[in-house]
Amino acid sequence: MxxxxxxxxxxxxxxxxxxxxxxxxxxxxxxxxxxxxxxxxxxxxxxxxxxxxxxxxxxxxxxxxxxxxxxxxxxxxxxxxxxxxxxxxxxxxxxxxxxxxxxxxxxxxxxxxxxxxxxxxxxxxxxxxxxxxxxxxxxxxxxxxxxxxxxxxxxxxxxxxxxxxxxxxxxxxxxxxxxxxxxxxxxxxxxxxxxxxxxxxxxxxxxxxxxxxxxxxxxxxxxxxxDISSAEMIKYAANAFLATKISFINEVANICDRVGADVTQVAKGIGLDSRIGNKFLQAGIGWGGSCFPKDVSALIHTADDYGYDTHLLKAAVSVNQRQRLIAVEKLQQVLKILKGKTVGLLGLTFKPDTDDMRDAPALNLIEHLNRLGAKVKAYDPIVAQSGMRHGLTGVLVETDPERLADGCDALVLVTDWQQFRNLDYNKMASLMTNPVMIDGRNYLDREALQQAGFYYVGVGR
Ligand code: NAI
CATH class of the missing domain: 3.40.50.720 (NAD(P)-binding Rossmann-like Domain)
Incomplete structure (x- = not known):
């Protein structure tokens, strides 16, 4: 055709x-x-x-x-x-x-x-x-x-x-x-x-x-x-549901952090229930990208236009806004004062295998860390490969993970790029002022990181 x-x-x-x-x-x-x-x-x-x-x-x-x-x-x-x-x-x-x-x-x-x-x-x-x-x-x-x-x-x-x-x-x-x-x-x-x-x-x-x-x-x-309206609604409802599911597990993770449970095990335990399913139950630093934030906001706005005040969707957004800064909270717990510290971000894009930076959680992190007086560096494979900078400000973009680690007081895993599983963490720990790893996606092997000398902090575990 x-x-x-x-x-x-x-x-x-x-x-x-x-x-x-x-x-x-x-x-x-x-x-x-x-x-x-x-x-x-x-x-x-x-x-x-x-x-x-x-x-x-x-x-x-x-x-x-x-x-x-x-x-x-x-x-x-x-x-x-x-x-x-x-x-x-x-x-x-x-x-x-x-x-x-x-x-x-x-x-x-x-x-x-x-x-x-x-x-x-x-x-x-x-x-x-x-x-x-x-x-x-x-x-x-x-x-x-x-x-x-x-x-x-x-x-x-x-x-x-x-x-x-x-x-x-x-x-x-x-x-x-x-x-x-x-x-x-x-x-x-x-x-x-x-x-x-x-x-x-x-x-x-x-x-x-x-x-x-x-x-x-x-x-x-x-x-x-x-009909046309239902098709349009299906798209918004699908994204709103997925975003809410992530906000839900993030809220559970925050409770796990306080009571000493492990959200990765909890997610596995609830995900085996076929009514729930195991997808979109990875706790972490929140959802972002070019679709979820804008589509959930647009649906809330449409509901408002028709006189309906959404409670659940607004809560999903507010949980997410807080979650995006959970890594900062964790950095403060470990390093206390962030002013004058150097924080390295592993990953910038909102998810792996894309170069899309629209509404990426990394952007909030950079802004907030800068506001607290921390120096921010970052390494992202696609940014390094394409030389693209996306108009990033307040962050020094490094060309490899070891240069990133050099002189850092802590690293934060922001994007779960597969290659981050296999970095030379022994070497990276030795280059850091303070080998701290905030694993913002619960993606890395905790034991291996600890063996490499890292003080490991996950989300809800
Ligand atoms: P994009 O921003 O990557 O691409 C839009 C393209 O349209 C740009 O290349 C722009 O130059 C072009 N454009 C704008 N005005 C034009 C005009 N008057 N004539 C010709 N070209 C014009 O957007 P993206 O991400 O592809 O999204 C497109 C739509 O699909 C959005 O409504 C988005 O919500 C939806 N969507 C996006 C998904 C995603 O993963 N990015 C997934 C599902 C839906």
Missing amino acids: RVCVIGTGYVGLVTGACLAHIGHHVICVDNNEEKVKLMKAGQSPIFEPGLSEIMAGAMQAGTLEFTTDIGGGVAHGEILFIAVGTPPLPTGESDTRYVEAVARSIGAHLDGGYKVIVNKSTVPIGSGDWVRMIVLDGIVERQKVLVGAGGGEVTTLESVPAFDVVSNPEFLREGCAVYDTFNPDRIVLGGSSSKAIAMMQELYAPIIERQYAEDKSLPPVPVLAT
Whole structure:
């Protein structure tokens, strides 16, 4: 099928490349010229395991193209994905201006045959109808320009190009986005047009049938067809549930710390209950990233708009805000005064295998430690590899873990990058002023660290 994906970030680029990989002809549009230049040269502007290879294969096969020309993209696609960012506003609401700009632009270029416009961006509930309205506005504005220039006729309802809007929320996880695209737990399609839903099912058929799955013997991927608002709500509810689950185990961890229980054993014990499940029960320094914080805030805001004061979701956020600074509390317990001390952060990104720093707990830690007068250094494999700095301030970024350890009064494991399990901790301990390890993800081998000479502190254990 002919597909256009507008917005080539973590979601759009992965979606576009994977759809091209399975044989669709995809044009990816972005208004960031630098990004498009990079992608045209076969390079991925983001770090995501497996993505570069998928891009290269599809580009060579001629099924994946990149452009800044949205008009060309819209003309090409029978299915048009909107995959631009919906970052949070200071109020907690979702900033939908990029979606609006794209929807208007689609309208201004819509011509010819029937198209399905797909909201892949996470958008506030009710955005399906809103996008439809903006697209129609775009069509009318364009017609006015044409009429004004003497180049066309006044738009009548009959002459409006045919299109439908579908909500197709994305559930991929950064760090395994390609894997998740080929191995989804479910595909949600919200919309009232059976024609549009059928086209979406055809688009995803190879994925639904597990042709690209790791385990091809699994039954087909469940496809849930819903109304638009329910599809939009599913995305928010899923993220709110996962964030709440982490806040829950973090609260349990804080109680464990006080009563002398071990949260890792507690999590195992409750996770074996099939009603609870063992995922998302790792206690640590809290959730972050580009989705959970903004989506939970947006859902709270939507509820507020409709006169409902959320208690549970607000509590999940407040537990998380406190949890993000739990490492500082632990540093103070061990080192007492932090002014003049040097703290080394192992990891900066909000999770491993991504270069995404949006709303990463490390940023709060750096800011807070600076405020308390500590010097902060950090080592992160992706930051070291790409030389990227993400405009980081208040932190000295080191190029290897041993340089990081050198002269530190304590280390804090912030991101559970796999390579952090196998560092030379004997050497690192010997380079530190004070070999203290705050394991912010309960990720390291406590006994091994202790043997290496570290004073080890976990979260809730
Ligand atoms: P991103 O910020 O990485 O990418 C957005 C892209 O859209 C950028 O490349 C930007 O240049 C481009 N863009 C903005 N305005 C444009 C315009 N008018 N025309 C063309 N391109 C334009 O965002 P990301 O992380 O990919 O998120 C996209 C949406 O997907 C958001 O709503 C997000 O909540 C949702 N989502 C994100 C997930 C993630 O793990 N990052 C997972 C699931 C959903």
